[in-house]
Amino acid sequence: MIEFQNVVKRFPDGFTAVKGLDLKVRDGEITVFIGPSGCGKTTSMRMVNRLLSISEGKILVEGRDNRDFPAEELRRKIGYAIQQIGLFPHFTVLDNIAVVPRMLGWDETRIRKRVDELLDLVGLDPDINRDKYPRQLSGGQQQRVGVARALGADPPIMLMDEPFGAIDPITREVLQEEFLQIQEEISKTIIFVTHDIDEAIKMGDRIAILKDGALVQYDTPDTILAHPKDRFVRDFVGADRALKRLGLIRVQDLMDEEVIPKVQIRDDVDKARRVIDEHGVKSAFVVDDENILKGWVDVDGIRHSPRSLTEAMMEADFNEIGVRKGNTAREALSAMVARGFRITPVVDRRGKLVGSITLRALQDLVEQDWGEDEPQPEAS
Amino acid sequence: MNRIAALGGLIATLGFFFVPVINLKPNRLASGTGFGLLELTGDGRYFVLFALALVPLVLAFRDDLESRGWLLSVSGSALFLLTLILPAQAGVMLLENPEPFLGEGAFIRSPRILPSGGLALGLLGAYVTLFAGGRDLARAGVQSWVRGVTAWAAPAIAALLLVGGQFDVYSILVEFYANGAALQQKFVEHLLFVFISLAVGFVVGVSLGLWASRDERVSPVILYAVGIIQTIPSLALFGVLLVPLARLGDRLFLETLAFFGIAVVVAVVIGGTYYFLADREPARLRFVHLLATAVSAAVPLVLFVGIFVSFVFRLANVGFTSGNYGAASNTVGVFFVLTLVVWLGGRWLLKPDTRARLISTWASLALLAGTLVSTVVLFVQASGSSRILGRVDSLETLTIRDLGVSGIGVAPALIALTLYSLLPLVRNTYAGLNNVDNAIIDSGRGMGMTPTQRFFQIELPLAFPVIMAGVRNAGVALVGIGTVATVIGAGGLGDFVIQGIVNTSIDQILLGAIPAIALALVLDAALRGIEGLLTSPGIKQVQN
Numbered sequence: 064m065i066e067f068q069n070v071v072k073r074f075p076d077g078f079t080a081v082k083g084l085d086l087k088v089r090d091g092e093i094t095v096f097i098g099p100s101g102c103g104k105t106t107s108m109r110m111v112n113r114l115l116s117i118s119e120g121k122i123l124v125e126g127r128d129n130r131d132f133p134a135e136e137l138r139r140k141i142g143y144a145i146q147q148i149g150l151f152p153h154f155t156v157l158d159n160i161a162v163v164p165r166m167l168g169w170d171e172t173r174i175r176k177r178v179d180e181l182l183d184l185v186g187l188d189p190d191i192n193r194d195k196y197p198r199q200l201s202g203g204q205q206q207r208v209g210v211a212r213a214l215g216a217d218p219p220i221m222l223m224d225e226p227f228g229a230i231d232p233i234t235r236e237v238l239q240e241e242f243l244q245i246q247e248e249i250s251k252t253i254i255f256v257t258h259d260i261d262e263a264i265k266m267g268d269r270i271a272i273l274k275d276g277a278l279v280q281y282d283t284p285d286t287i288l289a290h291p292k293d294r295f296v297r298d299f300v301g302a303d304r305a306l307k308r309l310g311l312i313r314v315q316d317l318m319d320e321e322v323i324p325k326v327q328i329r330d331d332v333d334k335a336r337r338v339i340d341e342h343g344v345k346s347a348f349v350v351d352d353e354n355i356l357k358g359w360v361d362v363d364g365i366r367h368s369p370r371s372l373t374e375a376m377m378e379a380d381f382n383e384i385g386v387r388k389g390n391t392a393r394e395a396l397s398a399m400v401a402r403g404f405r406i407t408p409v410v411d412r413r414g415k416l417v418g419s420i421t422l423r424a425l426q427d428l429v430e431q432d433w434g435e436d437e438p439q440p441e442a443s
Numbered sequence: 444m445n446r447i448a449a450l451g452g453l454i455a456t457l458g459f460f461f462v463p464v465i466n467l468k469p470n471r472l473a474s475g476t477g478f479g480l481l482e483l484t485g486d487g488r489y490f491v492l493f494a495l496a497l498v499p500l501v502l503a504f505r506d507d508l509e510s511r512g513w514l515l516s517v518s519g520s521a522l523f524l525l526t527l528i529l530p531a532q533a534g535v536m537l538l539e540n541p542e543p544f545l546g547e548g549a550f551i552r553s554p555r556i557l558p559s560g561g562l563a564l565g566l567l568g569a570y571v572t573l574f575a576g577g578r579d580l581a582r583a584g585v586q587s588w589v590r591g592v593t594a595w596a597a598p599a600i601a602a603l604l605l606v607g608g609q610f611d612v613y614s615i616l617v618e619f620y621a622n623g624a625a626l627q628q629k630f631v632e633h634l635l636f637v638f639i640s641l642a643v644g645f646v647v648g649v650s651l652g653l654w655a656s657r658d659e660r661v662s663p664v665i666l667y668a669v670g671i672i673q674t675i676p677s678l679a680l681f682g683v684l685l686v687p688l689a690r691l692g693d694r695l696f697l698e699t700l701a702f703f704g705i706a707v708v709v710a711v712v713i714g715g716t717y718y719f720l721a722d723r724e725p726a727r728l729r730f731v732h733l734l735a736t737a738v739s740a741a742v743p744l745v746l747f748v749g750i751f752v753s754f755v756f757r758l759a760n761v762g763f764t765s766g767n768y769g770a771a772s773n774t775v776g777v778f779f780v781l782t783l784v785v786w787l788g789g790r791w792l793l794k795p796d797t798r799a800r801l802i803s804t805w806a807s808l809a810l811l812a813g814t815l816v817s818t819v820v821l822f823v824q825a826s827g828s829s830r831i832l833g834r835v836d837s838l839e840t841l842t843i844r845d846l847g848v849s850g851i852g853v854a855p856a857l858i859a860l861t862l863y864s865l866l867p868l869v870r871n872t873y874a875g876l877n878n879v880d881n882a883i884i885d886s887g888r889g890m891g892m893t894p895t896q897r898f899f900q901i902e903l904p905l906a907f908p909v910i911m912a913g914v915r916n917a918g919v920a921l922v923g924i925g926t927v928a929t930v931i932g933a934g935g936l937g938d939f940v941i942q943g944i945v946n947t948s949i950d951q952i953l954l955g956a957i958p959a960i961a962l963a964l965v966l967d968a969a970l971r972g973i974e975g976l977l978t979s980p981g982i983k984q985v986q987n
Contacts, residue, residue, distance in 0.1 A: 114889055138891030149886030153904045153979030163890050196981030212890075222889070 064090050064125065065111060065220065065252065071119035072106050072276075080106040082276040083120070088269075091250040095267035097257055099299075103276040104256045108222050111254060112141045124220065139163050142213035142221035142251070146228040148205050150197040156182070156208050157193045163216040181211040184245055203234040210242065214249070221253045227262070239265055260300055264288070264307055272296055285311050305429050309393035314386055317395075317428065318409045318418035325350055325416060328357055332372050335360050348408050348416060349376045355414045356381040385410035386420070392428070395420050445503045445579060448515050451571030452499030455522060458564025459496055464530045466557040467537050467544055468614070471948055476544055477559055483533045492529055495522045496565070499572040509583035515576030519569050520597035526565035527601055527610060530558070534612040555614035557949065573597070615957070618950040622939070628764045630958055632853075633935035635759050636928065637921045637962075640857050643752055644864030644917060649910065651865070652872025660730055661737075665869060673866040677924050680859045681931045688858075689850030696841040699746070706743035713739045752861075753847035753854040755822075760853075762825035771821035778814040782807050790976055856925070856933035863924055864917035871913025875906030904979060911974040915967050922963040926955065936962075 065088040072081040081103040088094045096104035109115040111122055113134045122129045129137055150159050160178045169177070179189040185207040197205055206227065213221055227235045227242075239262065246253070257263055263270050264284045271281045272295075280292040288308040291297040300307065324342040326335045328351050338347045339362060346361035349372070358378040368374040385408045386395045398407050399422055409418040458464075463477025483489045498518040505511040534556035537544065541554045573594055580590050610616055619626065651669070655662035675683075691699075714736045717729075724732060763772045789803030826832075832845050848854040879902050887897045929937030939955030942948070975983070 112889060114885070135891040135893050138889060140891075143886060143889030145882060145886055145889070147880070147882030149880070149882040151883060151887070151901060153981045155981070162887075162892070166891060166896070196979070198981060215890075 064088065064123070065254065066123040067107070067120070068123065069120035070107070070110065070117055070122060072103070072110060072115060073118040080276050081110070084273075084276075084278055086271055086278060086281060088252060088254060090252050092268035093246060093253045093255050093266055095255045095257060095263040095270045096273060097260065097263045097270060097299075098273035098279075100258065101275075102273040104258075104273050105224055106276075107273070108224060108254050108256050111220075111222055112138045112143065114138075139166060139216065140218050140220070142215070142218040144209050144213040144221070144223045144226045146225040148209040148229070150205055150208060150212070152197050155194050155196055156187075156200075159197070159208060160212045160215050162212065163218075167216055169216075177215070177217075178211075181214055182208075184214070184248075185211045186241060187211075202230050203238060206230055206238060207241075210245075214251075219252060221251045222256075223253060224256045225258070226255075228257070228259075235262075242266070261307070264311060272299060306393055306396075308429065309396055309425060310391045312392040312428065313388065314390045314392060314395050314409055314420055315388035317392055317424050318388070318420045319424070320418040323408075323416065323419045324348060324406070326360065326372065327352070328373065328376075330372060332365055332369055332375055335372055335375070336362075336365055339365075344406055346404070346406075348419075350416050354416055356385055356408055356410050356416045359384065359408075381408075381410045381414035384408060385414070385416075387411070388417070392420075392425055396422075396425055445505075445511060445515070445575050447575035447578065448499045448511075448572055449503035451519070451568045451573075451575055452496060452501075452503065453568075454571060455496035455526075455565050455568025456493070456500070458561045458568060459493055462561035462564060463559040464526075464561035464565065465534050465537075466559045467534075467541060468555045468557060469541070470553055471555060471614075471618075471946075471950065475555075475557065478533070478537070478544075479561060483530075489529060489533070492522075492525055492565070495525060496568060498522075499568075499575070503575075508579050509585070512576045512579030512583055512585070515572055515579060516593045519572030519576055520593075522572060523566060523569035523597040524600060524604075526562060526569060528604070530562055531556075531610050531612050538612065555617060555950070556612050557614045569597075614950045615953050618954050622954060626939070626954065626958065629934060629936050629938055629955075630962075631763045632760060632933075633922070633925055633937075633959070634962065635756055635763070636853060636856055636860060636933065636935060637918065637925050637966075639752055639756055639759075640860035641864055641914070641918050641921055643748060643857075644861045644868055645914060647748075647861065648865045648868025648913075648917075649872045652869040652910075653876065655869065655873045656876035658733075661733070662873065664734075666873065669865040669869045672862045677859065677863070677927045678930065680862065681855050681928065684855035684858055685850040685931065687850075688848060688855050692842065692844035692849040692854075694843050695839070696843060696846065697839065699750075699843055703743050703746055706739070706746065710736070710739040710743060749854070749858060750843060750846055750848055752857055756853055756857060757847040758822045758825050761828050762821040765825070765828065767828070768821055768824045771817060771824055774817040775814060775821055778810055778817050782810040782814055785810055787972075787976055851932040853928075853933045855931055856928035856935075860921050860925060860928070864921055867913040867916035867920070868910075871909050871916070872906065875909030875913075876902055878909070879905045905982060908974060908978050908982065911970060911978075915970045915974075918966045918970060919963045922959055922966060926959055 067084045067086040067088075070081055070084040071079065073079045080101075084103075084107055096108060098104050106115060110117050111124065111129065113129060117130070124132075124137070124141075132140075151162070154162075157175070157178050160181055161174045164174045164177060178193065182189040182192060187204060187207055192200070192204070192208075197208070200208065206229075209226065213223070227238050230238065243266065255263075255266055257266075267284055269281065270284055270287055272279045272287070274295055280287060280296050282290075285308060287296065288300055288304045288311070291300055291304070297304070322342065324338050324344050324347040326338055326347050326349055328349050335347055339345065346359045348356060349358045349360055351357050358376045360372065360376040364375040364377065384398070384402065386398055388409060388411070395407055399405065405422045407420050408416055409420055411417050459480040461479070463479050464483070466475045466477050468475030480489055480492060495518060499515060499522075502511060502514050502518065505514070538554055538556060577590050577594050580593065581587075604610065605616075611620075648669075651665050655665040672680075713732075717732050717736045720729075720732075722729075762768050785803055786807035789800060789807065793800040793803055832841075883901060883905070884897060887901050892900065925935050926937035926940055928935055929941050936955040936959045939951050943951030943953075943955065
């Protein structure tokens with residue numbers, strides 16, 4: 064655990080970058096430090112491994128004042144990854160990742176094993192990449208090596224300063240996803256500095272919003288989006304915070320597995336009409352014998368060809384109209400808006416219909432958490 | 444069309460037409476008579492040269508890259524060799540019967556054949572043609588080693604012919620044979636004072652560069668100071684050093700030793716208070732204190748290095764040039780070469796982290812120890828020579844001059860050359876270390892590297908190519924400036940040059956200049972080689 068106790072940082076020129084920071088970083092979680100430039104987020108992070116000295120207060124690392132350790136020893140126990148990556152250009156990938164293990168005196172066989180393990184973990188083939196030099200790698204690959212290097216000696220704590228900041232948006236998304244998966248496996252205690260609120264919401268188990276060297280709000284992303292503490296936080300998270308919240312919630316948490324307006328492809332048109340009426344919706348999903356989603360049928364279709372269901376239905380690929388359990392509520396909303404549905408089918412990998420999600424459910428979610436002091440978002 | 448080839452042909456043709464290829468002189472000093480190729484055409488084979496010079500002009504209009512490349516390479520090589528050989532043969536004939544050309548009754552004691560401008564233009568044309576051919580072959584996709592062999596075949600054959608005595612008629616070789624032993628000694632002297640001042644300059648310059656890169660308050664002072672030194676004309680710098688060094692030479696050894704001791708104590712006191720007062724001084728005073736520490740440390744250091752280096756030079760010079768210690772000096776050479784071969788070969792050919800590599804590393808370390816031991820043996824042997832200390836009765840009467848420091852001689856040369864080497868060394872060390880990306884250093888710090896580890900594992904390897912470029916710069920410059928050192932009696936290859944100027948004898952000037960040029964080129968290539976082997980492939984410049 065890392066604990067900031069009334070930490071103050073004053074620079075020699077008199078500028079006070081951090082003004083009495085009190086904060087507990089929980090074990091095994093990603094804690095994001097975020098705020099506008101000059102808010103003290105990087106300064107706070109750099110005091111943890113004593114790249115900057117602490118002017119007042121103290122920082123506990125695993126229960127001990129971090130000034131009790133010799134600085135180098137402390138830093139070797141804390142993984143460190145930065146935006147500019149900072150790989151050593153004259154070292155091979157192997158040598159880069161081996162820097163901390165070598166300083167800790169590991170034997171070479173153990174180091175080699177560890178390096179291969181880490182390269183696998185970050186999705187680089189060890190046999191191809193081990194002996195390459197950084198300049199032979201793409202930006203994304205370099206950043207992967209940067210992460211592997213920070214994990215080199217399996218430190219319990221990691222400090223990451225905008226580690227995906229210098230990478231193109233597409234690769235950044237991929238790396239963020241990958242890193243979250245890696246974190247599932249390794250459960251490190253991580254302080255993650257960024258200025259990108261979307262990245263913070265995506266990566267953080269908890270977000271600490273800083274302003275002018277002071278902590279403004281420290282909560283889970285969901286709480287911060289639902290209950291921003293003041294105007295500054297509300298502005299900082301942005302006007303679309305309702306949508307951002309939906310981005311945090313998975314379809315599986317909102318979907319209805321029992322009430323699904325569906326008809327078999329061999330059923331007749333009357334059955335379809337009944338199902339639509341029963342559910343009070345405008346359309347029903349059409350599935351085959353194996354419950355695979357084949358398309359949908361709506362009132363207009365039935366009016367046009369009242370004889371045959373196969374003629375009345377709209378055929379569609381399940382990937383086109385369905386969402387998956389793992390998708391975010393935001394993606395489900397996007398699918399509904401795009402097709403004008405009030406309900407969207409949830410399918411599994413093979414196209415089996417497993418549930419449905421309604422526009423109502425999304426609205427309810429946003430409304431129920433909305434604070435009373437908040438203006439209601441324009442209802443559509 | 445290959446315009447470069449056409450240019451090569453044109454240069455050679457015009458050279459052969461309008462400029463004398465050889466010059467017949469009645470003796471070493473007198474000016475002689477020039478002979479163009481046209482005047483030598485009494486014998487049909489000189490037409491071959493004309494024809495060869497025209498070949499590239501014709502070939503330039505061919506279209507097929509590969510065949511054009513090969514033909515140009517072959518004709519260029521032939522032109523190169525025949526431009527050297529045929530005038531030499533003509534020279535032999537002229538020497539057999541010089542009187543008709545030099546005039547009846549001319550003072551002919553030892554007539555000489557001087558290679559002249561036409562010959563140089565012929566060689567230049569041949570070189571340009573070879574270059575043009577090589578370019579064609581490269582564009583046609585011929586492998587680089589094949590091109591290398593093709594380009595160097597003619598110069599290699601020429602070198603063999605030179606050793607075989609084919610060109611002995613040329614006056615420069617006559618001069619060489621007449622002065623062989625002296626040349627060897629001057630060459631060693633030159634080599635020694637370049638090496639020794641480069642080594643001392645390296646230590647001092649890299650330290651200063653390091654200091655400048657660590658403390659931005661002193662960096663302008665240091666860079667400005669070494670820049671100023673560079674602007675002093677070399678002749679003036681030698682001259683300025685004459686008086687103080689002559690004075691220093693007069694001092695008794697024991698007296699100087701006492702002064703040295705006092706200077707050390709003063710430096711320790713000033714530096715010690717600087718160290719212990721730490722940050723309790725006001726910033727401005729502290730900076731002054733720092734400079735005072737540097738100056739007080741520099742006094743005994745300069746004194747020690749100056750005297751020690753002059754003495755080492757004397758030892759080495761006596762050791763390497765007097766015949767008495769041939770066995771020891773040969774052993775040093777053999778050990779040195781073996782060390783380089785084993786070490787570089789090991790790094791080149793053997794895979795890292797293997798047993799063989801480990802053995803080669805240990806072997807080269809052992810050989811290095813052998814080099815050092817044999818050097819010590821050589822120095823001990825040489826120190827017994829009367830040339831080292833002269834006539835010294837006792838320690839009380841031993842003066843600094845007896846150790847090799849005097850106003851005239853090698854001491855001012857060593858000091859001046861060391862000073863001249865500082866600018867490139869300091870500047871490149873400073874630039875190299877300063878240009879290391881901060882993010883790289885920051886991540887090293889963040890990973891828990893100590894300052895020492897950061898310096899040796901990150902900063903030094905990354906700055907290394909830049910520092911080595913400075914060493915090469917300094918080395919090549921010192922070989923050149925070293926020739927001027929002759930005017931203060933330091934010896935070296937400049938002796939021949941200055942004699943040549945006094946005697947208006949081009950042969951003598953060349954006798955000093957050619958080995959100096961060769962030394963500069965070899966030194967540059969050797970340093971480049973070391974740089975290449977020691978630089979990580981991760982940061983080498985991409986070769987085109």
